[in-house]
Amino acid sequence: MALLDVKNLGISFGGLRAVDSFHIEVEKGQLYGLIGPNGAGKTTVFNMLTGVYQPGDGKITLDGNDITGKRTIDINRAGIARTFQNIRLFKELTVMDNVKVGLHEHYKYSTIAGILRLPSYYKKEKEMNEKALELLKVFDLDKEKDFLASNLPYGKQRKLEIARALATNPKLLLLDEPAAGMNPNETKELMDTIRFVRDEFDMTILLIEHDMKLVAGICEKLTVLNFGQVLAEGNTAEVLKNPQVITAYLGE
Amino acid sequence: MKIKTDKIKKISKSSFTIYGMVIMAYVIMQILVSTGSLSSLMEGLLVPLCIYVILAVSLNLTVGILGELSLGHAGFMCVGAFTGAFFSVATVDLITIPLLRFGIAIILGALAAAVFGIILGIPVLRLRGDYLAIVTLAFGEIIKNFVNVIYIGTDKNGFHFSMKDAVALKLEEGGKVIINGAQGITGTPNDSTFTIGIILIIIILFVILNLVNSRAGRAIMAIRDNRIAAESIGINITKYKLMAFTISASMAGVAGVLYAHNLSTLTALPKNFGYNMSIMILVFVVLGGIGNVGGSIIAAVLLTLLPELLRGLNDYRMLIYAIVLIVMMIFNSSPKAIELREKYSLKRLFTKKTKGEDA
Structure with missing residues (x-):
């Protein structure tokens, strides 16, 4: 049984189908990457997982508990903590x-x-x-x-946001573009920190990232999202070689 | 102090500065009063000063700590004033110890204002945006007009209530009208003294400063700083917003009771419980620094004394307010002024150490 099990997740904003039949299975202790071009719906997925948006359809199971459509605070208490793409600290x-x-x-x-x-x-x-x-x-x-x-x-500030999320003692940590705006040195340090968090706290981490060096460096498995749909999934090395994925990122 | 961390110590230190400031002011004023160096005009201002300080500090909880705008603080004051005065007039023959009667009146006034705070807060604080400002503004106006049309009297059969006029109460002989519509409540015992005012200020400071430096206070400030993030780490937004707003409202109620027992006739006029009063309290808060408790005390004292000291300029009071507000807003946001304040940050109350870094 996977720690996070998402099946057939979907949401529409007006006529736009932002995410459609999304699925993911994250095992305990895994470092899992969610990648995809801009506007693919990655953060929307995160927002549905954390109850910021109500999923239109689908089912989210965390550690055997159905958390679909619950309130943000209940989902946090169930064991999901997150960081934000644009840092949201208590300034x-x-x-x-x-x-x-x-x-x-x-x-x-x-x-x-x-x-x-x-x-x-x-x-x-x-x-x-x-x-x-x-x-x-x-x-x-x-x-x-x-x-x-x-x-x-x-x-x-990025690190503090991770520390604050960990303080809630979650089972699953969601990181939304943790390396955004960081220079290569900071990114490298962040990679070490994320690995350290996983090992030290025995944490399961699902992260959104654009920095391919970081993704290739630390993620064990990947799911690629394109136009709201899962394009590919599997082990990092295989997925990054997938011609469809390369096309989605670089174009024909 | 059992806890060793510097943080707690530092905050306690700045809290003690505020308490010290209040007690110092009290001692100085008492000396001036006893030596007779204070004009009777200034002596009469001592209790109103306490009232304004309480109002400013309590509104600071809503505006500065919770980060919501309330434009009807005078409305809560009005609720507290009428509840407290009603109780005192109704029991003036029953409870002969003035201090006991006044104490109960204060508690009742605070409770009544808190109830209105909860009634307003439950629907409004769930919403995002400036709805609280709109609703409290309306509440302040409605409550003031409402107390102008209610008539409550008492005789040996108990209480009588009417919204028409005093005759409609049909009181038996020997009964008395307590709230007489637009004429308000007359014969409130003058229980308010400067000493009681100062004690109330200290109690309210104690509650607010300890609240801010506790688990609930941190949650309230977290909601102010970033609602979405606070929600994402499991903070119950509505609960803590409602808590802060209700405490703030009940403190305004306390100020109202103090106000009612400083006058022998209590009427709800635009002058004392109207929109201008609410704005004036807000001016104290903005001028003293939003979220800065010590600052709002100083601002409340200065702005109450200023028109009295410059009596000839009294007609221009609102004009001076506007100018001072604009100047303060410029001062608060201009980079040069911020730089200057940071340079002297250690001397300022409530600002944390910021040296050794470039923000």
Whole structure:
């Protein structure tokens, strides 16, 4: 049984069939790539997986649970966390607080306890701080923990977004173009980070990416999307050799 | 402090600065009052100052921390004022300890305003966009007109309610009219004092500052900064929006009770609970810095005192507001001013350390 099992997923915006009969099976611990030309519907797939869009038809199963059409927060609680193509951090919060918001569901105390500073507040805050610092250290962000998130350099903002997503303790991590806007050095570092996250946290990762070097370098399996439909799928090396895929990217 | 991280310490430090500022102001004012160096005009302004500070701080929770625009804060104040005054007038013979009666009145006023906050918030806060501004604006106007047409009286048979006139209450002999339509409530005991005002300010600061630096506060600010991202990590948007808005409304209700017990006659006029009042509170918040609690206190105090200090210019008060607002907006967004503020960021309350990096 695959961790993420998507069958016959589809959505229309007005008359436009943005995604049609999409399917994917991601095994636990896999590093899976979703690629395709601009406008192929990759982010739309992500938005359906995370409940931002309601799928028109199809079925999404995560770890045996049907999560089709659930609310974003319920899908997160079921175990899917994501990052965004255009970075969406909590800009006016510190780096540390960004991660602590991610820990929100896992370290609970009541609002009253927070206002009256009851012992449970101190206890949980301490645990949260330790856990958040641990996560920040993994991403080499612990020195910047008191910076406002908006003051971080671009590459570190990407990393912080991954750290925040991991803080929710997901089963599946969705990365939407993690290398967008990065220089080759940063991309290489990011590749190491993604691999490290997979190994260290025993994480399953599904990522959208345009950078072929990154995709070829870390993804074990690929699905290629073109005009909303699956063009090819399989092992990375095979898929990248597929003449149909090359045509879709480079034209005739 | 049990927690060792610098962050908590730093925030506590800036919170203590705000508490210190309030207590200092209280001590100085008490000394001035006891030595008789304060004119009676200024002495009469002390309680209104507390009221405006509470209003500014509470609106800052909605506008600055939650990031939603509310244009009807005076409406919640009006609800609190009439609830509190109604209770005090109705029980003035029953509860003879003024402090106890006033305490219950404050709690009731806060609760009533909170109920209206929930009623408005449940449908409106689910929507994205500026709907809250539109609805609260309407609410402020409606509630003010509504209290002008209600008549409530009491006699030995209990309470009587009418929306026509006082005669329609059909009170028996010995009964009294508590809310008399457009004439409002008369005979509210003057329980509001400067000391109680300051205590209320400190309680409200305590609630807001502790809320902001807790789990719920972080969730609220996360929603403000990026709603979609907050949703994607499992934050219940409606719950936290409603929580912040309701707390904010109930605090405006507290200000209303304080206001009602500072006057012997309470009437709902455009002057005290109208649109201008709501905007004036918003001006305090914008001027003090959106999201900056200490700033809104200073702005509320300065802008309340300014017209009194420049009495001759009182006619131009609204004009001065407009000019000051425009100047502040320019100052807030011009790159040179931002650079200047960052340079002195450590001296500013509530700004975090930003040196050693180029944003």
